[in-house]
Amino acid sequence: xxxxxxxxxxxxxxxxxxxxxxxxxxxxxxxxxxxxxxxxxxxxxxxxxxxxxxxxxxxxxxxxxxxxxxxxxxxxxxxxxxxxxxxxxxxxxxxxxxxxxxxxxxxxxxxxxxxxxxxxxxxxxxxxxxxxxxxxxxxxxxxxxxxxxxxxxxxxxxxxxxxxxxxxxxxxxxxxxxxxxxxxxxxxxxxxxxxxxxxxxxxxxxxxxxxxxxxxxxxxxxxxxxxxxxxxxxxxxxxxxxxxxxxxxxxxxxxxxxxxxxxxxxxxxxxxxxxxxxxxxxxxxxxxxxxxxxxxxxxxxxxxxxxxxxxxxxxxxxxxxxxxxxxxxxxxxxxxxxxxxxxxxxxxxxxxxxxxxxxxxxxxxxxxxxxxxxxxxxxxxxxxxxxxxxxxxxxxxxxxxxxxxxxxxxxxxxxxxxxxxxxxxxxxxxxxxxxxxxxxxxxxxxxxxxxxxxxxxxxxxxxxxxxxxxxxxxxxx
Numbered sequence: 001x002x003x004x005x006x007x008x009x010x011x012x013x014x015x016x017x018x019x020x021x022x023x024x025x026x027x028x029x030x031x032x033x034x035x036x037x038x039x040x041x042x043x044x045x046x047x048x049x050x051x052x053x054x055x056x057x058x059x060x061x062x063x064x065x066x067x068x069x070x071x072x073x074x075x076x077x078x079x080x081x082x083x084x085x086x087x088x089x090x091x092x093x094x095x096x097x098x099x100x101x102x103x104x105x106x107x108x109x110x111x112x113x114x115x116x117x118x119x120x121x122x123x124x125x126x127x128x129x130x131x132x133x134x135x136x137x138x139x140x141x142x143x144x145x146x147x148x149x150x151x152x153x154x155x156x157x158x159x160x161x162x163x164x165x166x167x168x169x170x171x172x173x174x175x176x177x178x179x180x181x182x183x184x185x186x187x188x189x190x191x192x193x194x195x196x197x198x199x200x201x202x203x204x205x206x207x208x209x210x211x212x213x214x215x216x217x218x219x220x221x222x223x224x225x226x227x228x229x230x231x232x233x234x235x236x237x238x239x240x241x242x243x244x245x246x247x248x249x250x251x252x253x254x255x256x257x258x259x260x261x262x263x264x265x266x267x268x269x270x271x272x273x274x275x276x277x278x279x280x281x282x283x284x285x286x287x288x289x290x291x292x293x294x295x296x297x298x299x300x301x302x303x304x305x306x307x308x309x310x311x312x313x314x315x316x317x318x319x320x321x322x323x324x325x326x327x328x329x330x331x332x333x334x335x336x337x338x339x340x341x342x343x344x345x346x347x348x349x350x351x352x353x354x355x356x357x358x359x360x361x362x363x364x365x366x367x368x369x370x371x372x373x374x375x376x377x378x379x380x381x382x383x384x385x386x387x388x389x390x391x392x393x394x395x396x397x398x399x400x401x402x403x404x405x406x407x408x409x410x411x412x413x414x415x416x417x418x419x420x421x422x423x424x425x426x427x428x429x430x431x432x433x434x435x436x437x438x439x440x441x442x443x444x445x446x447x448x449x450x451x452x453x454x455x456x457x458x459x460x461x462x463x464x465x466x467x468x469x470x471x472x473x474x475x476x477x
Contacts (some may be wrong), residue, residue: 001029001471002030002031002047002048002050002061002073002074002075002076002160002395003027003029003030003031003047003048003075003145003159003160003161003164003475004026004027004045004046004047004048004051004061004073004075004124004125004126004158004159004160005020005023005024005026005045005046005047005073005157005159005160005164005165006023006025006043006044006045006046006073006076006126006156006158006159007019007020007029007043007044007155007156007158008042008043008044008128008135008156008212008305009042009043009153009154009155009211009212009353010042010154010156010210010211010214010215010216010235011042011154011211011214012041012212013042013154013213014039014041014042014154014368015039015040015041015042015043015044016039016044017037017039017044019044019167019168020037020039020044020045020046021035021037021045021046021167021311021456022167023157023159023164023167023168024037024046024047024048024164025035025046025048025468026159026161026163026164026166026167027159027160027161027163027164028048028105029161029342029396029475029476029477030050030075030160030161030475031047031048031049031050032048032050033049033050033051034047034048034049034051034060035047035048035049036049036060036061036062036436037062038062040071040128040332041212042132043071043128043135043212045062045071045072045073045126045128046062046063046073047061047062047073047430049061050366050475051259051260051469052077052259052260052366052447054368056097058096058097058098058099059097059098059101061073061074061098061208062178063099063101063102063105064105065105065106065108065109065248066093066094066096066106066347067109068130069109069129069130069131070105070107070109070125070127070128070129070130070131071127071130072101072104072105072125073125073126074100074101074104074123074124074125074147075123075124075145075147075160076121076122076123076124076125076140076144077100077121077122077255077257077475078100078104078119078120078121078123079120079121079254079255079257080118080119080120080121080254081100081103081104081121082100082108082257084118084119085103086101088103088106088107089109092201093106093109093110100121102144104119104123104125105127106425107119108127108129108136111347113136113138113207113209113223114223116138116207116223116224117223119140119181119223120254121140122140122142122144122145123139123140123144123145124137124138124139124146124147124160124202125138125140125261126147126158132317133211133212133213134209134210134211134212135156135209135210136207136208136213137149137158137202137207137209138202138206138207138208138223139202139203139204139205139206139207140204140205141204141226142205142373142459142463142464142467143203143205143463143464143468144467144471145160145206145465145471146160146161146201146203146468146471146472147159147160147197147201147208148160148162148165148200148202149165149199149200149208149218150162150165150171150192150198150200151210151217151218152170152198152200153217153438155170156218157170157171157296160475161472162194162196162199162344162346163344165199165390167198169292170199171199171347171385172197172198172199173196174196174198175195175196175197176193176195176196176197176198177269177423177424177427178191178193178424178427178432178475179191179193179194179195179389180420181412181416181420181424181427181428181429182196182202182429182432183195183346183406184406184407184412184415185403185404185405185406185407185409185429186404186405186406186429186433186461187348187406188346188347188348188405188438188461188462188465189345189432189465190432190433190435190460190461191432192220192433194344194345195345195346196344196345201345201468202220203222203269204219204460204464205222205223205224205225206216206220206221206222206223207220207221207223208220208404208416209221220329222321226456226459226460228437228438228452228453228456229452230448230449230452232289248274248278249278249377251273252279252369253276253278253282255369256279256282256283258366258367260365260366260367261287261364261365261366261367262279262283262286262365262366262367262369263286263287263288263289263290263361263364263365263367263368263369264276264279264286264287264288264320264368264369264370265289265290265322265357265361265369265370265371266288266289266290266311266314266315266322266370266426267291267307267310267311267371268290268307268308268309268310268311268313269307269310269371269374270374271371271374272369272370272371273314274371274420275303275369275370275371276288276314276318276369277318278318279369280318280320281333284319285319285320285321285322286318286320286321287320287322287323287361287364287365288311288315288320288321288323289322289323289324289325289357289360289361289364289368290308290309290311290322290323290324290325290357291324291325291327291353291354291356291360292306292307292308292324292325292326293305293306293326293327293328294326294328294329296425302341303377308324308326310325312324323360323361323364324360325356325357325359325360327353327356331352331356333354335352335355335356336352338444338476339351339352339355339473341444342355342472342473342475342476343469343472344471344472347465347466347468347469348462348465348466348469349463351469351473354469354470354473355473355476358473358474358476358477359477360476362477368474370470370474372466372467373463373466373467374439374456375413376459376460376462376463377463379455381458384402384454384458385450385451385454386454390444391443391444391445391450392443392444392445395444395450395453395456396433396434396437396444399454399457400430400434401432403433404429409428409429409430411428436457436460436461437453437457439458
């Protein structure tokens, strides 16, 4: 839970501490507890710290490995770091802090870039491998923590947010027409592009490697992907229930590891209610937070949008310390300027209530549990999984039609200026859509295959967008 930034030159140009510091300072809202800059030859690393584990100076970043061969900046949390620390210590590694950051460093020194496969957590990090003269960056499996990058053939810039990259005089502020076309089609962006031309988002479950020598270009490789295939045989329901219960409880318990106060969102829905119910077993007097709406002029379906009654009932049952924020007409308009400054690269739908509830939670706790992603993991939107009929290309065409959320392709000429249409050339939003699915391994011939493909698609598009928004909104506070 921090902000990271940095630069690397393939031509050997020394990194400028002042430039890296500007990048880090643009992320001050993400890390109010400390800052650090380290420049070694062509690589500069910057960090803004939000201290969650080991609040002492031993957790400061950028952090050097004990061999001094590697330097790291890290955003996020590795939930199994204590188990990994024990394993590495038994194999000769030395540790001087109680942080997960130091575990990442020592794991990298032991296993190289493949260390990411051993991490259970949410993370984005960059390592200057001094011994091998390369920069290695990585992002967690589902993309909970963001990492943006830009490269002009000579210099690589990276950061947790786009605004840090824009502090460089090297970067021109221009709109990417292809990303704009994706957004106005899907209310999301399915490729690694952003609305800012030339600035890319490292995909979830991927690493970026840049060799620090002339002529090198960033190499992006996928290190994890969600399996799209369906099980060969049915699993007994009792076994599934027991496995899910065990996995869910373990996941919630792992995320309670913190040296600062932890709270939980509580909307009254299944996701946050389940998380809170498990969390109170370890934290009996848990603080919970919900957002509601002024219902004085509400009617019809609008009434169902206010979940305060359900949240209050569950809070009373679980004996949590409960807080609410009530939103009124006009609150969305008032918050838009600062909300857009934090979001930068727009994704998915309405999120302004989450901005207010994150602000409320920040008054009491430093870490808050969220149920974001529950619907995507458990198929919570059934209408999304029946949008495609037929098989092969027929399925893709009909499913694509169901995901055109804002402007259908046939109406794009009514929206875009001729210059945008011209800039798009042969690019199409369908190409971005088709690129989400693996090129082989699924003919979409059966109902099971089509449902599996639909769930996969949602986990690769809507969920990362949701998590990206959740990160920006929470780190704003």
